[in-house]
Amino acid sequence: MIALFRSGTSIVHRAPAGFKLAALALLALIASLIPHTSLTAGMGLAATLGLFFLAGFGPITWARQIWRMKWILLFLAVTQGIFLGWEPSWINTARIASIVLLAAAVTLTTPTGEMIDVLQRVLRPLRRIGIDPWRVAFTLSLTIAAIPVIGDFAARIREAKTARGVRLGPKAIVTLLVMSLRHADDMADALTARGIA
Structure with a gap:
């Protein structure tokens, strides 16, 4: 992340x-x-x-x-x-x-930690309906952090295509999707290893 x-x-x-x-x-x-x-x-x-x-x-x-x-x-x-x-x-x-x-x-x-703390306080009433505010806040912070990661993936794909003299096409979207899913799997494994997921 x-x-x-x-x-x-x-x-x-x-x-x-x-x-x-x-x-x-x-x-x-x-x-x-x-x-x-x-x-x-x-x-x-x-x-x-x-x-x-x-x-x-x-x-x-x-x-x-x-x-x-x-x-x-x-x-x-x-x-x-x-x-x-x-x-x-x-x-x-x-x-x-x-x-x-x-x-x-x-x-x-x-800092991400401060944003999570604020979101937790705001989402605290959700406890009444069985929703964990910490998990919701943590998920939102992960989503925010994932945006530049995916942007970096897109930049890498564009640079690789440019270096080979190949124009961007539908395959670039598939490549971006695969890289994003792999990153999501790696993040899930890391969270599981830490006992968070």
Whole structure:
């Protein structure tokens, strides 16, 4: 499992995990539900860059996060541009990018253990219906940690195909699926060996 957290002393790092997760949820709702113009969508995206500066990361880390989701953003932009028009396409794609960047800022500045603790407290009422809050929180943290792993797999496949002069095709998706399933099996074995699963 790749650790997303990067240690630091910025004001964003020092903010409580619960506050950051609540702010993420609130800002994601605002970005999703409030109507936007091209200008406000662009301002929202620029605000995420400001947040990365505030966290002490700068534009390179911000750009890397954008680069990691480039294919998803390109797919969204093109399909929405065809069916909805290019202005709605820009607005919707910018909103999605802003939400993902906000989530990245939270995971980069918050240790996984702190996020699990917060999620456990939030999910504590689920005990009444027989659901273990710790397992749910742990599963969510594993899901978050798996995202960059799968992104790394995709980058490796792309680099291997480029080195051989082969174009990406449907087989690349199958290869990515196989690598992801193997990683899931390895993770399951590791959790079982530790008595967690």
